[in-house]
Structures are given as structure tokens and as C-alpha cells.
Amino acid sequence: SLFSSSGLNTSTRVCTSYPSHCSDLSDTNTPLPVLSRNRGILQQSCDSGISSPLPSDSCKYLTWRDLEGHDVRGSQIRCPRVRAGKSENLLKVLLNLNLSFQDLGDPYQLENFNKILWRLIRVERLWLVDNSLTDLSAIRLPRCTELNVNKNHFTSFKQLPKIPQIQHLSLTENNIETLNGISFLRHTPLESLILKRNPCEFQENYRQL
Numbered sequence: 001s002l003f004s005s006s007g008l009n010t011s012t013r014v015c016t017s018y019p020s021h022c023s024d025l026s027d028t029n030t031p032l033p034v035l036s037r038n039r040g041i042l043q044q045s046c047d048s049g050i051s052s053p054l055p056s057d058s059c060k061y062l063t064w065r066d067l068e069g070h071d072v073r074g075s076q077i078r079c080p081r082v083r084a085g086k087s088e089n090l091l092k093v094l095l096n097l098n099l100s101f102q103d104l105g106d107p108y109q110l111e112n113f114n115k116i117l118w119r120l121i122r123v124e125r126l127w128l129v130d131n132s133l134t135d136l137s138a139i140r141l142p143r144c145t146e147l148n149v150n151k152n153h154f155t156s157f158k159q160l161p162k163i164p165q166i167q168h169l170s171l172t173e174n175n176i177e178t179l180n181g182i183s184f185l186r187h188t189p190l191e192s193l194i195l196k197r198n199p200c201e202f203q204e205n206y207r208q209l
Helices: 055-059 107-118 182-187
Strands: 033-035 042-044 096-098 125-127 146-148 168-170 192-194
Touching: none
Parallel strands: 096 125, 125 146, 146 168, 168 192
Antiparallel strands: 033 042
């Protein structure tokens, strides 16, 4: 990086090596960072609007070799909301779990969220409300009897996880337009199915179907 005598960064890029880990500032309105001579870390030159900056704020423009002494690893630099999850052994014995409102805005977060779901082999009651989920067909929840996936983006029953023991399934406020694929529920002990505020409600003979 090139710094003027006043401490301002005069280059359009923060670093010149390892381009895959550098932030290109030339096409954004992000204020250029200022090098603090006292602390030796990068700080924003103006208020970003966040009252309490995240812990990774001080190193989000740094390359890997400059991250000594920080707890931030991997893609977490670009996903500061990612937190350490429960251990794999604990996930395997959980019976009731609420993973709603996770704000999965980055592919890295969604990928790891799915890895967590894969481990829930004993969960019986699971809430996944408002997670912007679109397809969980690769997930299997063999013991799940109650699943709440309200306020997601499912468009078909075929996108739901495999839930052979399901008894109560809630799909309120998704985008399911037809009842195609609902036949897989015939072989389950289903007692209640909630489809409020889905487009399929306007289908003729919806209740009978």
C-alpha cells in the first residue's frame, strides 16, 4: 500500500499481492482506511454508521500474513456474523433445536448451516423460521416429528428435507404454488400441515386436494 505523509492511503487497492484476499475499493464508496501510528491497525476514516464496530473491523482490509494475534480465520473476514457452533457430538444428541433468524447472507454461512443440519440425526423438534432457505432436499432428518420452516423461500414440497417421521409440518409464508410432490407425506404419520399465505391456497379445490 502507498501512504501519504498525512497517513491517508493513496492507492486504489490496499495490497498488491494475494489478489483473491484483497478488497478492491475502486468500485465502491467505502472510505479509505487510515493507518493509526499509535495502534498500528487499520481504522475507518469516517463513521460507518455502526454504533459498535464488529471485532473484525480492525483487520478487514488486511491479508493473511498480517492477521497474527487475531482470532479471525478463513472466510470469516467477509462474514463477521459467523460464530463458533456446537460440537458435532452435541449436535447428534439434540432433541429440540431452534435455528431461526440466522441471516444466511453469504454462501459460506449457508454451506456451514447445511453441515449442521446434516448432523441432526436425533432431533425431534426443529425450527428454521425466516432463514431465506430455498432447498433442503439433500438433508435427512430421520427422527424429526415437528418441523417449522415458516417465512422461507420454498416453492415446492420436493425442496423439503426427508422427514419420514413428521407429524406436524408448518410452511406458512413460503412460495409454494402447487401441491405437486405432496404425495411423499402419504407414507408419514402426519397429523397437521399448515400452508397459510402460500400461492397454492388460491388453487381450485385446494382443501380437498
